[in-house]
Amino acid sequence: MSTQLKKSILVITVIAAAIMELIDTSIVNVALNYMSGNLGATLEDTSWVITAYAIANIIVIPMTSFLTAKLGRRNYYIGSIIAFTLFSALCGFATNIWTLVAFRFLQGIGGGALLSVSQAIVFEVYGKERVGIASALFGVGVFLGPTIGPTLGGFITENYSWPWIFYINIPIGIAVTISSLLLVSEPEIAAKVKSVDWWGILLLIIGIGSLQTVLERGETDDWFAAKYIIVLTIVAIIALSTFIWWELTTPNPVIDLRVLKSKSLAVAAVLTFVTGFGLFTSVFLTPVLAQRVLYFPPTITGLILLPGAALAIVGLLFSATLLKRGVSPLVIITSGFVIFISFAWQMSRVNLEAAPGDLVGPLIYRAMGIALLTVPLTALAVSGLAPKDIPQGTALNNMMRQLGGSFGIAVINTYVAQRFGLHRSDLLSNITTFNDQATARLTKLTNYFAGRGFSSFDAHKKAIAVVDGTINRQSYLLSYLDAYLFTGLVFLAAMPLLLLVINRKKQAGPVVIIGDH
Template identity: 65%
Template sequence: MSPFKRNLLIFTVILAAIMELIDTSIVNVALNYMSGNLGSTLEDTSWVITSYAIANVIIIPITSFLTTKLGRRNYYIGSIILFTFCSLMCGQAGNIWTLVFFRFIQGLGGGALLSVSQVVVFELFPKEKQGVASALFGVGVFVGPTIGPTLGGFITENYSWPWIFYINVPLGALAAISCYFLLSEPAVRQTVKKVDWTGICLLAVGIGSLQTVLERGETDDWFSASYIIWLTVTAIICLTIFVLWELHIEAPVVNLRVLKSKTLSVAAILTFVTGLGLFTSVYLTPVVAQRLLGFTPSQTGLLLLPGAVIAIFGLIISARLLQKGLSPIYIIIAGFALFIYFNWRMSGLTLDTSAGEITFTLIFRAVGLALLTVPLTALAVSSLADKEIPQGAALNNMMRQLGGSFGISIFNTYLARRVASHRVDLLSHITATDPQTQLRLQSYTSYFQAKGFGILDAQRKALKLVDQVVVRQSNLLSYDNAFLLLGLIFVLALPLLLLVADQVKRKAGNIIISDH
């Protein structure tokens, strides 16, 4: 392959991976628009995000199997076409559940765009430049979800929300054409003698049932709804049998035996927490900015952009430090510390917080998560045999996506509970005998009277305005609590590094990481 064709292929597969990752968050700033346009609640509309994440979680661990079974070239190009077609159908959706369906199928196609792309990039770089390959792909892994809201905000405000999906169509078509002419099969192709359909079905049903319980539980009062009970039982049974089955058979679709490695197990938990932080924070921030602070979609998206740019340097620095032999544990600690500080600052948000202050705070989030991207994968595979590395890295990637999927669902439930609790607390202080309440009501009443309303109408409007203030404050306090809880989760997870500190070797940073 000529240098031009090689560079074009590298650009194509990284672009495809970034396109897939952008779609994990590009819809975040458009949820209110989708909700109004499609006549759905915000809770139902959040399925547009979670259905995509569920599909990613299901497909990523079986990508290695599908690549071997179908052939890497066929599977990759087919996935690009599927992703592109579903992007078109998402934009055409006339109701929320049609949109959710095509988002799920889009997520199934997107799984290969992430996993196979990294394998291709590593193959195209010589061994002495594998650090460059790692940094390049790391930029895509982190920057994709982070710039999604910026791009989504610009498109939503200047055009309409379907265009956040239509934009994938020309890019996907060009990527498919480029790969058709440039992408080839690997030099050594493995074969699949037997398909583990049982494992695939158990994983899909178990994860899908569990995610539905987490997403719909709060809305339908948890176990008072019979279908929530049935789905909970289904999730427990399917996932338990899945684990036992995968440990029992010779050729499992997901090789869970690699989890006997303590470093992989700990890294997988930390990656789950990191995924939870990455996707939940990029979900919570746009909602707060738009619903409570009154920012436009474009303004909301721009909040995240400076941090995303600065984080690129964090990715490059962490990759270089690993190559020089620095233990990934030190970089992981630094990343956790920065993200915890970000959440502490965000937990102090008020209705008067400026865009500049939020943008500055988001830089700590971006750099912190950037420092975690490459070192956690290095830690995960540091004690695995060469033949176990692909499966270990795939499991680690699955945990990141799973953390994001669970995080959004869990925090939606947490927010609903905290809003109700704060509303009760605030209303308990608003009484007829409270001087501040009376003063505020009088002020509001006088304002409306000055606008020409009669005394009774002015008093009703004043009471309604007080209620609106209570609602806004209740929501703000609940989001403050959510950021504080997110930071606390990171604090509680950090000591897990002590379990593997003595096992991590300096060579961890030099391992070639494959998500195949």
């Protein structure tokens, strides 16, 4: 086997591992009702299946650089793939909800390495001369994973059963493990850990675990009306504040926060957070709008996402080419933000008569916007770092994307709930005896049901139910449209941060990526 073929297979292997991990961040979303009924659990308890995985991921991703140095990249990466695959199987075999949640947490621990280490390997294979292309190829996984997760999950649960959303990882995991055993090696420059920062690890687990739980469960439990949300918020603030102080003062931190002294990394981290906000909230909102309000079937919902996903690959490669030719990352990033804002604006104009084809165009804008952000944000993040700090910098950047997604979904859930109440109240205020159109509509519906053999009382009751359902549907539509607009405004508010690194616009060439991210 030629060296070039080995490199190609290695790149395909690690990108497949990253996609597998990212798909699992969203594949279970559409299967919660099936799990709930099958395991005899409430929907609120079943949602911990999502929360547990997210908590584990967010904890492990920033520790990747430390764990790779401590255990060795090859050992840590292959061990993580095996753990991810094993616990995927055990998730499918689970017979009660809390066993499933425990296995799901452990699956997330294993999955934490599949993002950052995969990224490091892709960069290493392509080298500094083609880092833009490497970023683009890895960006395919970052974009496709969360996008196709709900569609794939819906198809599997509708045609098979929910355990298969976990079993599907087994053959892929085995293939990736075998390929990694044959092809993955230690980096030429491997960092060594002098001592283990146990206090840092403990504070990180407590702080991120508490924060992620608040973000994932806040809306479900009415935020600060629940005592445990208040307690966990206080714990998160104290633990994370102490963690920051400790990591900045200890000589061998588990996460070297000193790299954030780089202005380009600090700005890129915030913009990556915003990008994660937009990526994950749009993936969350679009299927819900399509199925809950516009009544598209799951298959059609999946299909309207595909053109954008396919064109995103072109956008990723295009942005990499622009970087290679010396175009400033800031120009590409600005274009990505503008295009995504255009997507948000177009989606905020959708109405109840929208056909599937009407959403394809805006979703292409979404895909291209995110695609144009993924590669240059990575370049911007590391542009001001010394080679030894790049692994830690990119690990932090990856964490910010995932945290942005979790924060975004929590905020959007709350925002939609509040807007729904407001819009419903406004619409109901028009349903009075003084509104001739409302009265005529109600009378017509009552007569319709009376003609179907219902008593006058039951006919009137059914007519009111129909009107109420129509009001709810319109209220949800307006709420989701507001949410798209809100997401666009978040992107707009973040754009001025680019002015802080405008002096780096000439440093657009390839950056050197070494070690593990």
